[in-house]
Amino acid sequence: MTAGSGRPKAGLADRDGFLAWVMLLPSVVYIIALVGVPFLLAIAFAFSDVTTGDPSFDFVGFGNFAEVFDDGVFWRSLRNTLFFTLVSMVLIVVFGKILANILVADFHGKWFVRFLVLLPWTTPVALSTVSWLWFLDSIFSPVDWVLRNLGLIDANVVWLGRPGTAMASVIAVQVWRLTPLAAVIVMAGLVAIPRDINEAARIDGAGFWRRMFEVTIPLTLPVIAVAGLFGAIMTFTDMTVPYVLTRGGPTHATDVLASWAYFRGIEGGDVGQGAAIALFLFPLLFAGAIAILRAVRRLEAR
Amino acid sequence: MTTVINVEGLRKRYARRHVAARCGVYGAAVLAALVCALPFLWSVVSAFKQNQDLYNPESNPFFYNKPATPDHVTFLFTDTPFLTFVVNTLIVGAVVVAVTLVLALPAAYSLARLDRPWGTPMGIAIFLVYLVPPSLLFLSLTRVVVWLHLEDTLWSMIVVYPTITVPVSVWLLIGFLKAVPKDIEEQAMVDGHSRLGAFLRAVLPLVFPGIVAVVVFSFTLTASEFVYALAFVSASPEMVVSTGVPTQLIRGDVFFWQSLQASTVITAVPIAFLFNLFLDRFVTGFTMGAVKT
Numbered sequence: 001m002t003a004g005s006g007r008p009k010a011g012l013a014d015r016d017g018f019l020a021w022v023m024l025l026p027s028v029v030y031i032i033a034l035v036g037v038p039f040l041l042a043i044a045f046a047f048s049d050v051t052t053g054d055p056s057f058d059f060v061g062f063g064n065f066a067e068v069f070d071d072g073v074f075w076r077s078l079r080n081t082l083f084f085t086l087v088s089m090v091l092i093v094v095f096g097k098i099l100a101n102i103l104v105a106d107f108h109g110k111w112f113v114r115f116l117v118l119l120p121w122t123t124p125v126a127l128s129t130v131s132w133l134w135f136l137d138s139i140f141s142p143v144d145w146v147l148r149n150l151g152l153i154d155a156n157v158v159w160l161g162r163p164g165t166a167m168a169s170v171i172a173v174q175v176w177r178l179t180p181l182a183a184v185i186v187m188a189g190l191v192a193i194p195r196d197i198n199e200a201a202r203i204d205g206a207g208f209w210r211r212m213f214e215v216t217i218p219l220t221l222p223v224i225a226v227a228g229l230f231g232a233i234m235t236f237t238d239m240t241v242p243y244v245l246t247r248g249g250p251t252h253a254t255d256v257l258a259s260w261a262y263f264r265g266i267e268g269g270d271v272g273q274g275a276a277i278a279l280f281l282f283p284l285l286f287a288g289a290i291a292i293l294r295a296v297r298r299l300e301a302r
Numbered sequence: 303m304t305t306v307i308n309v310e311g312l313r314k315r316y317a318r319r320h321v322a323a324r325c326g327v328y329g330a331a332v333l334a335a336l337v338c339a340l341p342f343l344w345s346v347v348s349a350f351k352q353n354q355d356l357y358n359p360e361s362n363p364f365f366y367n368k369p370a371t372p373d374h375v376t377f378l379f380t381d382t383p384f385l386t387f388v389v390n391t392l393i394v395g396a397v398v399v400a401v402t403l404v405l406a407l408p409a410a411y412s413l414a415r416l417d418r419p420w421g422t423p424m425g426i427a428i429f430l431v432y433l434v435p436p437s438l439l440f441l442s443l444t445r446v447v448v449w450l451h452l453e454d455t456l457w458s459m460i461v462v463y464p465t466i467t468v469p470v471s472v473w474l475l476i477g478f479l480k481a482v483p484k485d486i487e488e489q490a491m492v493d494g495h496s497r498l499g500a501f502l503r504a505v506l507p508l509v510f511p512g513i514v515a516v517v518v519f520s521f522t523l524t525a526s527e528f529v530y531a532l533a534f535v536s537a538s539p540e541m542v543v544s545t546g547v548p549t550q551l552i553r554g555d556v557f558f559w560q561s562l563q564a565s566t567v568i569t570a571v572p573i574a575f576l577f578n579l580f581l582d583r584f585v586t587g588f589t590m591g592a593v594k595t
Contacts, residue, residue, distance in 0.1 A: 019497055020416035023408030024424070027468055030405060034443070034465045035431055041442035055445065102334050105327045113331045115578045116339035122577045123342075123570035124526040124544040130552075131341045131566050134348070134559055140356070142344060142363035156359075180338065188585045208323075237435030240528045244548055258437035258529075265441045266533055275441050282438065289433045293426065 045275035052269040064276040073252050074277060077260040084171060084256055085236045091175040092231035093224060096182025101212075103183060104190050121180035129244040132173050136160055136245075163253035166246050170254050173241050178234060182227040189223025190216070225295040233288045237281055257281055342570060345563035349375055356559060374560030382558070383538055384565055387546035390456055394542055395521045397460045402467040402520045403513065409468075410475035411501055415487070425476065432469035436529040439465075444533045458534040459542065463527060467520040474519065474584075478512025479505070515583040518576050525573060543569050 046065070049058045068074045103114060120128060135141060136159040144156040159165045193216065201211050217224070239258035242248055248255035248263065255263075257280055265274015336343075344363070348356060350370040361367040378384050413421050413428075443462055444453075452458040482505055490500035506513075531545040538550050547565050551558050577584075 016416045016497065017418065020412045020418045020421075023412035023416070027405045027409040027428075027472065028424075030464065031428075031431055031468065034446075034462060035434060035439065038439045038442040038446060039434070041445065042439060045442060045445075050445070055448075098330075099334055102327070102330045105331070107324075107327050107331055110331075111578070113335045114581065115574055116335040118338075118574045118577055118581070119342055119570055120338050122522055122526075122574045123566065124528070126528045126544045126548045127566040127569055128341065130548050130562055131345050134557075134563070135341055135344070139359050140363070145359070145363050176338070184581070184585060191585070233433055233435070237437045239437055258435075261437065261441070262529070262533075266444065271441055271445070278438050278441060281435070285433065285435070285438070289430055292433070293429070 042275050042278065045271050046279050048272050050271040052266070052271060055271075060272070064272045068273055068276050073255060073260060076252050077248075077255040077257050077277075078280065080167070080252075080254060081236065081256040081258075084167070084174070084242075084254075085232055088171050088174045088178070088235045089228050089232040091171070092178050092182045092235075093228040095175065095179045096227050096231070097186055097217075097224060099179055099183035100186035100190055103187055117180055117183070119180075120177045121184075125177060125238075125240045126244055128177060129173060129241055132169075133160075133245060136169055160246050161250055163250060166250060166254050170242050170245055173245060174235055174238070177241070178231050181234075182231050185227040185230065186220060186223055189220040193219050222295045222298045226292055229288050229292045229295065233285060233292075236284060236288070342567060345567050349560050349564035349567065351560060374558070375564045377558070378561040378564050382551060382561060383541075383546065384543075384551070384561075386539060387541055387543045387550075388569075390540065390546075391525055391542040391544075394456055394459045394463065395524045398463045398467060398524045399517050399520045401460070401464050402471050403516065405464060405468050406471035406475055406516065407506070407513070410472045410479055411505070413472065414476045414479035415484075415501075416497075425473075428469045428472050431465075432473060436466070436527070440529050440533045443530065447534050452534075454535050454537040454540055456535075456540055459524075459527075459531055462530055462534070463524050466527065467523055470523070471516045471520055474516055475509070475512055478509045478515075482508050511583055515580050518580045519584060522573055522577060525569075 044057075047059060047061060047063075049060045049063070050056070099117065103110075103117065107113075135143065138156060138158045138161055141156065141159065143159070144153065147153045147157070157165060159169045197215060197219070198211060201215050206214065237258055239256060239262055242254045242256055242259045243262065246254045248259050252260075257277055261274045261277040264277060265271050268274070347364060347366075350372060351366065351374075352368045352371050355361055355366065355368040358367075409428075412418075413425050447453050447458045447462070450458075450461070452461060486504050486508065487497075487500040490504035491497065495503060525542070526544060528544050531542055532549075535541055535545065538546065541550065543565070547562065547569075551562050551565065
């Protein structure tokens with residue numbers, strides 16, 4: 001379609017090709033300047049000895065990587081990241097799917113329920129995690145109070161002070177905050193299922209669970225995949241929850257790649273090493289992004 | 303076996319099943335709301351507690367064992383920089399939202415409507431940018447911010463945050479723009495507007511709901527961002543809520559717990575309220591999204 005072909009005045013504001021570039025250019029320039037360049041810079045830093053005290057750039061080859069690999073904390077944080085991501089993703093998908101099914105049902109007071117359900121996701125993570133910090137306090141935790149009064153425990157659990165429970169707490173908070181996002185994404189898929197399909201299955205005598213597992217879930221699988229991958233990517237690259245809740249502790253039991261990169265690169269001042277650690281996020285992140293794109297494609301092919 | 307009895311029995315069975323299903327739905331909804339909102343509900347209770355009540359491991363954490371007091375909430379507003387953080391967040395949010403719209407609206411229109419061969423790859427590239435996390439870029443962006451002499455200023459966040467909001471906004475807006483019938487622009491162009499004029503006068507008013515959704519979503523992203531804000535700004539008067547509250551309201555081992563809880567609730571409620579208003583639009587925009595050919 002060529003705009004204005006029938007009219008004599010076809011100025012610059014009418015030439016699609018020209019306009020398309022001009023309208024897109026500011027965003028592209030901006031993104032190249034502040035995402036593209038920093039990304040290349042991050043790669044360059046990983047091969048340099050830049051520190052916050054001495055920002056002059058000297059090439060050191062694979063020196064940073066050698067140092068990072070020699071450090072047991074790196075391997076620990078890599079394992080933690082994978083475990084944290086995998087467990088969180090599974091739980092986010094399961095709970096997100098359940099929550100989505102609740103939110104598409106018709107009931108009174110839905111608006112208020114939706115408001116409460118959105119809270120964990122829309123509240124700035126750092127703030128809601130601070131609330132959790134108190135919820136899991138070593139002395140005053142209401143969770144422990146309930147367990148103590150039910151007679152289930154004698155002394156406080158000290159959730160954030162022991163490696164196992166600290167990891168469980170970090171995962172719980174992460175799942176709690178991302179489940180609403182997964183639910184919203186799955187909801188979008190559920191709403192798009194044509195009503196007659198469910199009706200037809202119902203008339204054929206399929207009960208709730210059969211409809212759920214043989215109609216709804218297969219039809220919404222791509223959306224569920226998108227929700228899961230979003231959850232995975234946001235967990236994989238997140239450092240806020242471990243940073244605020246445990247600061248990576250006790251003794252690095254909850255350090256993840258992102259938080260370890262922050263501690264080394266910003267608080268430890270060794271920008272080169274921090275960049276080398278953060279770079280390990282990239283390959284898996286890229287794989288996740290490709291997987292999302294494929295799922296979205298399948299979604300649209302339907 | 304007569305059909306009459308069968309119908310009667312079936313009707314009863316379905317009625318019972320219906321009641322059971324309704325109870326199930328309400329039960330599940332209440333449970334979900336409680337699990338999601340429990341820390342916040344409990345924050346509301348704690349925020350008004352007296353110290354002797356709060357710092358007593360034996361007292362019931364869910365009720366007031368001593369009379370409630372507004373002192374700690376007042377303290378938050380009078381003796382902490384919380385209001386400064388709120389104002390900073392609003393300033394950063396407003397400017398970032400404006401920049402985002404100026405960049406994203408034309409870009410989305412270009413990708414959605416001005417069919418170019420590079421439209422699809424460009425849409426995919428923008429989607430990929432959306433997935434690049436702060437944790438990958440904060441180290442080099444911190445250096446960039448230092449080179450630009452923007453460290454410890456609101457400007458550092460204003461300059462960098464659109465890297466998060468622009469890609470996702472373009473993605474959402476493409477969805478909304480594709481839903482506008484092409485005839486609208488063609489009619490406007492027949493009426494004597496240029497292509498650009500048609501976009502500004504005929505299309506923009508129609509995607510107004512989409513613009514509102516993008517404003518709300520971008521603002522939420524800006525207010526929640528933590529990693530960049532933490533890395534760029536370490537001076538308290540220039541901090542935003544997401545970093546100021548966890549770093550400045552906690553002094554070493556001294557936590558102003560009631561005030562912290564109050565600040566969380568005060569920040570959380572308006573954002574969730576706004577988001578809930580536009581949730582349906584966000585859901586549609588999300589599914590209609592870009593990457594389409």
